[in-house]
Amino acid sequence: MRGTPHIVRTALVIAALATAGAGASAAEPVDIELVLAVDVSLSMSPAELGIQRDGYAAALLDKAVLDAIAGGAYGRIAVTYFEWAGNTSHQIVVPWTIIATRSDAERVVSRLTANPPASARRTSISSALEFGADLLAESPFKSAKRVIDISGDGPNNQGTPVTEIRDQLIEQGIIINGLPLMTNGGYSSAYDVPDLDAYYSNCVIGGPGSFVVPVNDWEQFPEAIRRKLVLELAAAPSSRPPIIYAQAETPYDCLIGEKIWRNRSWMWDSR
Numbered sequence: 001m002r003g004t005p006h007i008v009r010t011a012l013v014i015a016a017l018a019t020a021g022a023g024a025s026a027a028e029p030v031d032i033e034l035v036l037a038v039d040v041s042l043s044m045s046p047a048e049l050g051i052q053r054d055g056y057a058a059a060l061l062d063k064a065v066l067d068a069i070a071g072g073a074y075g076r077i078a079v080t081y082f083e084w085a086g087n088t089s090h091q092i093v094v095p096w097t098i099i100a101t102r103s104d105a106e107r108v109v110s111r112l113t114a115n116p117p118a119s120a121r122r123t124s125i126s127s128a129l130e131f132g133a134d135l136l137a138e139s140p141f142k143s144a145k146r147v148i149d150i151s152g153d154g155p156n157n158q159g160t161p162v163t164e165i166r167d168q169l170i171e172q173g174i175i176i177n178g179l180p181l182m183t184n185g186g187y188s189s190a191y192d193v194p195d196l197d198a199y200y201s202n203c204v205i206g207g208p209g210s211f212v213v214p215v216n217d218w219e220q221f222p223e224a225i226r227r228k229l230v231l232e233l234a235a236a237p238s239s240r241p242p243i244i245y246a247q248a249e250t251p252y253d254c255l256i257g258e259k260i261w262r263n264r265s266w267m268w269d270s271r
Contacts (some may be wrong), residue, residue, distance in 0.1 A: 027142040030098065031072030032233060035132040036081040039152035039181070040089075041123045043192075048183070049117040051218050052151070056081065057109040059225040066102055068233035076100035077233065078141040079108060082131065086122030087159040090131045093117075096139055124159040125152060125204060129176065133169050147232055151179035154192055155199050155256055163254045166206050175207030179228060181215050193256055203254035 038052055059065055060079075069077050081094035094111045098104060132148040139146075148169070156162040169176060178200035193199055197214040205212055213228045215221050253259075 027140055028078075028098070029074055030076050030078045030141045030143045031069070031074050032145045032147060033078045033136055033139050033141055033143045034080075034232065035135050035148045036079065036094075037128045037132050037148055037150040038081065038083045039085070039123070039128075039150075039154075040083040040091075040117050040119050041085040041152075041154065042119045042121055043123075043153055044119060044181075046116075046119075048181075048218065049119065051221055053112050053117055055222040055225045057112045058222050059229050060099070060105045060108055061102065062226045062229075065226060065229045065233070066105065068230050069099060072233065076104075078139060078143070080135050080139075081108075081112065082135070083117055084128035084131065085120035085124070087124035087127035089120035089122075089124075090128065091118070092135075096135070096141065098141075122158045123152065123154045123156060125150065125156040126160045126162045126165040127158070128152075129162070129165045129169060129204075130160075133172065133174060136174060145175065146173065147175045147177060149177050149179070149228065149232065150204065151181060152196075152200075153181035153183065154196070155203075161255060162203055166204060170206045173207075175210050176205045177210055177228065177232060178205045178212040179215060179224060180212060181221075183215065183218055198252060199254070199256065202252035 036056065038056070040049055044052075069075065077099050078096055079094065079099055080092065080096045082090055082092045084090050094108055097108055099108060128150060129148060132150070136146050136148070166176060180196040180200040182196050197212055200212045200214075211231065213224050213231075215224045
């Protein structure tokens with residue numbers, strides 16, 4: 001810009017910086033960035049994996065869920081869906097996608113139902129939470145509420161202790177909600193805990209208003225998903241049962257999954 005007056009050059013620099021700043025903050029605003037993290041460990045039967053996919057698909061098309069989305073300040077949410085098992089098993093099924101209308105939800109459902117889910121070994125809730133946090137960090141959207149919604153049918157038995165990762169995510173302002181699957185219908189129950197809802201409440205979930213919705217029978221699954229999504233999208237939390245909110249203190253042994261795995265490592269590697 002040789003020969004350009006100093007005042008003009010300064011104005012051009014200011015304009016360029018303003019443009020760069022606008023580009024850097026151009027992420028589309030949404031009411032919530034929601035990560036759906038779904039367990040596909042080998043303890044889940046193929047039929048159960050199908051029930052999970054179908055349950056999420058039905059919930060995303062439910063009128064109550066769509067009404068909750070429409071009732072937000074922006075009237076749209078951002079969703080991504082991945083399936084997880086061990087600490088290296090993370091499969092993104094639906095990348096970050098906007099849902100504002102039923103047509104948007106139908107596009108997400110078409111991805112969910114395009115291919116059947118595949119199982120994998122072990123159960124690493126901690127690595128699933130880390131993966132979910134990475135997805136939130138890479139999100140092209142912005143919101144005041146970032147949530148990882150994690151389902152699973154057993155405790156953490158691989159990777160970093162789950163409480164360490166939970167606490168790190170809470171510090172980042174991420175809310176973790178849980179859907180413990182207390183169904184015992186897979187190939188093996190050797191690594192199950194009878195009070196998985198208490199485990200999730202004490203060891204997995206966290207953040208303002210975080211909660212657990214237990215599933216005791218697969219027939220409850222579609223309704224549990226619908227209710228959980230409505231709660232996550234609602235402006236104010238609900239206290240209707242069977243919701244369990246995060247505990248203030250944790251007397252629970254949050255390493256129980258790792259201990260069970262170590263003590264039964266001679267058995268078939270089912271998770």
